Amino acid sequence: MKDTVLTILNECHNNCTLIAVSKTKSADIIKEVYDIGIKDFGENKVQELLTKIPLLPSDIRWHMIGHLQTNKVKDIIDKVYLIHSVDSIKLANVINKEALKKNINVNILIEINIANEESKYGFKVNELEEAVTEIRCLSNLNLLGFMCVAPYQENSEDNRVYFKKMKELKDKYKLEVLSMGMSNDYKIALEEGSNYIRVGTLIFGERNYNK
Ligand SMILES: *Cc1c(COP(=O)(O)O)cnc(C)c1O
Numbered sequence: 713m714k715d716t717v718l719t720i721l722n723e724c725h726n727n728c729t730l731i732a733v734s735k736t737k738s739a740d741i742i743k744e745v746y747d748i749g750i751k752d753f754g755e756n757k758v759q760e761l762l763t764k765i766p767l768l769p770s771d772i773r774w775h776m777i778g779h780l781q782t783n784k785v786k787d788i789i790d791k792v793y794l795i796h797s798v799d800s801i802k803l804a805n806v807i808n809k810e811a812l813k814k815n816i817n818v819n820i821l822i823e824i825n826i827a828n829e830e831s832k833y834g835f836k837v838n839e840l841e842e843a844v845t846e847i848r849c850l851s852n853l854n855l856l857g858f859m860c861v862a863p864y865q866e867n868s869e870d871n872r873v874y875f876k877k878m879k880e881l882k883d884k885y886k887l888e889v890l891s892m893g894m895s896n897d898y899k900i901a902l903e904e905g906s907n908y909i910r911v912g913t914l915i916f917g918e919r920n921y922n923k
């Protein structure tokens with residue numbers, strides 16, 4: 713595990729952050745990765761996140777990377793460093809409303825359904841202009857950039873075209889953060905300008921959802 717983490721860190725250039733995606737993994741195992749020097753962890757379920765946070769060091773930066781239901785927003789917005797998965801205007805509005813109540817600012821990314829997949833969340837590219845404009849008007853949100861979950865491909869090269877498109881969009885809107893690349897395709901994502909890679913399986917091994 714340690715060798716894998718160090719190898720990935722080595723491939724990450726200066727201004728790229730490795731997020732260890734720890735969903736389904738226990739606090740003990742997360743602590744092992746933390747002790748190697750990783751401070752950024754990604755989770756996709758609110759309840760799982762809330763259970764793990766008190767069990768782990770307080771300097772961890774937690775990233776919400778999964779679809780977020782509006783009724784759970786208030787439970788996590790003051791506990792996570794960045795929400796990657798803002799996939800509707802409605803969700804953005806709820807985050808803003810709850811942030812106002814708590815008098816905080818919340819860092820967010822807009823999720824883009826870059827390959828136009830039926831099964832995926834996120835804004836279509838042709839909806840982006842309107843989404844960015846509306847979200848930029850929300851007082852307590854910091855829009856830092858874009859995120860995508862690229863299709864699963866036998867050949868990760870096939871995602872290069874989507875990563876290139878993501879980079880173009882990030883530049884067009886003059887944003888800082890591009891969250892893309894997972895175990896299968898993070899190397900391609902890095903070559904195309906990703907600065908947040910989200911790697912789970914490669915670090916922690918296969919996930920067991922039956923436990
Ligand atoms: C699970 C997950 C990952 C990590 O996927 P791996 O293939 O295990 O590296 C990255 N991003 C999101 C949004 C995820 O849900």
